[in-house]
Amino acid sequence: MAKGKILLAEDEPDVRLILRKIFEKEGYEFTEASDGIQALQKAREEIPDVIVLDVMMPRMGGFEVLENLRENRLTKFIPVIMLTARAQVNDKIAGLRRGADDYVTKPFDFKELIARVEGVLERTRKQQATNPLTNLPGNLAIEDEIKKRIAKKEKMAICYFDYDNFKAFNDIYGFEKGDKVILLLVNLLLKTIQEKGNEKDFIGHIGGDDFILVTTIEAVDEICSEILKEFDRLIALQYDEEDRKKGCIEVISRTGKLEKFPLMTLSVGIVTNKSKEFSHYGEAIKAVTEMKKYAKNQKGSLFVKDRRVNGHGLPQK
Numbered sequence: 250m251a252k253g254k255i256l257l258a259e260d261e262p263d264v265r266l267i268l269r270k271i272f273e274k275e276g277y278e279f280t281e282a283s284d285g286i287q288a289l290q291k292a293r294e295e296i297p298d299v300i301v302l303d304v305m306m307p308r309m310g311g312f313e314v315l316e317n318l319r320e321n322r323l324t325k326f327i328p329v330i331m332l333t334a335r336a337q338v339n340d341k342i343a344g345l346r347r348g349a350d351d352y353v354t355k356p357f358d359f360k361e362l363i364a365r366v367e368g369v370l371e372r373t374r375k376q377q378a379t380n381p382l383t384n385l386p387g388n389l390a391i392e393d394e395i396k397k398r399i400a401k402k403e404k405m406a407i408c409y410f411d412y413d414n415f416k417a418f419n420d421i422y423g424f425e426k427g428d429k430v431i432l433l434l435v436n437l438l439l440k441t442i443q444e445k446g447n448e449k450d451f452i453g454h455i456g457g458d459d460f461i462l463v464t465t466i467e468a469v470d471e472i473c474s475e476i477l478k479e480f481d482r483l484i485a486l487q488y489d490e491e492d493r494k495k496g497c498i499e500v501i502s503r504t505g506k507l508e509k510f511p512l513m514t515l516s517v518g519i520v521t522n523k524s525k526e527f528s529h530y531g532e533a534i535k536a537v538t539e540m541k542k543y544a545k546n547q548k549g550s551l552f553v554k555d556r557r558v559n560g561h562g563l564p565q566k
Contacts, residue, residue, distance in 0.1 A: 253298035253370050254278040258288035258314065259332065260306045268301075271359055272366075285309025289317055292324045298373075299366055302349075304333035312347055319348040328369040332357070380454040382428060383435045391453035391461050396530045398463065399522075406469035407533055408552070409518040409541040410434065410476075412458040414498075417510035418487075421498050430487055430513070431458055434480065438462060441475050461537075466521045473517050473552040480515045481550050488512060516544035517552035 255277050259265050265281045272279050280295055282288035284307045292300060300318070304311035311331060318324040329348070334355040350369045353362055378389040386394070398405050412430075419427035435452075438460065442450045451463040464472055485493050492498055497509045518540025520533065527533040536555055544553040 252276045254280065254295065255366065256280050256282065256288065256291055256295065256297035256300045258282040258285065258291075258300065258306060258311070259303045260284060261303075268359075268362075271363070275363060277366075283307075285311065285314045288314050292318060292327065293321065296323060297327060299370055300327055300329045301332055301353075301362070301366070302329050304331055315347045315349060326373075328373050330362075330365055330369060332362075380456070382431065383454045385435065385452055385454040385460075387454055387456070391451075391455065392530055394451045394453065394463060395533055399527050399530065399533065402526060404466055404522060406464050406466045406519055406521045407537045408462040408464070408469065408473060409537045410438075410460040410462065411516050411518075411541050411545065413514040413516055413545060413550075414510045415458045415513055417498055417500065418513055421500065422487075426487065430484070433483060433487070434458075434460065434476075434515070437476050437479050437483075441472050441479075445472050445475060466523050469519060469521070470552075470554075473519065477515055477517070477550045477552065484513050484515075514548075514550040516541060516547070516550070518542070518544050519552055519554040521555070 252275070255272055257265055257268055257272075257279065259268070259281070260283055262283070265283070269279045269281065280291060280297065282291050286308045288300070288302065288306070289309070291297075302311045302314060306314070311333070315329055315331070318327065318329065328350040330351045330353060331349045332353050332355065350372075351365050353365055375386070375390065378387040379385065380387050395407065412434075415427070415430070418430065435454075438452050442452065442462075442464070446464050446468055450465075451461075453461040453463075455461060462472070488498075493512070497511050500508045500510065502508050518537050520536040520540055522533075527536075540553050540555050544551060547553070
């Protein structure tokens, strides 16, 4: 599988030929344009992962191409590296102000250009993988993190956090208060990891009220116990006094019946590779999802750890 698709907009055929060979050897898909108009057309048709754009080109200069790219909905977020023989600071500033992501001057070192392409692709990937509400890594980053640890055979505990009765709260109190409740858990995760975890711990936001924590096997029980204790202490304060006293939200359903939803609790499923290595990412996620579902079938805030060996035995609270 290709690392990504590169569009090179450069009027010198020799440069295009050399860069094609280099990037294809590095595992990239490569397409090219010989002038500014063609560069715009190819960008809109092929939607490359990154554009290497020469400033001085026939028919339309690189700066004008860049402005057109940033004005078009399809191309406005494609990372662009400006390529030019000019080394003046003013040209660099002009490109960056128009929305360029990086700048390389000729004559350039091929290894440097490859590194800069890799850099903007990695930054873009991380930005796209970040949840906009919590600013935490999203699904792509979660998958990458767990795959990386599996490949290294690194011992780890994977925790799946999920609210109970969040939808009822969100429906009654509104999305703004619902977002505040989600951020409450984010702050608890960050604070507890800071105090009881280590710098390699990873927190990811699957979406909605679902979160993943990857930490050490030694620290996982203490971390989850502390989060659950603080969650139960703080969550009641998010309700009105009347609902707190009742211990639930009361809602008239569409059928006219009175429905009661208890105050929110937190369910956590935990799996580790202490006794058995995960063979792939899907196996790890399937196992931790099973533990989370098991936890949600219990009452109150709690974590359930998978202590099964080779699939046998029962989970334990």
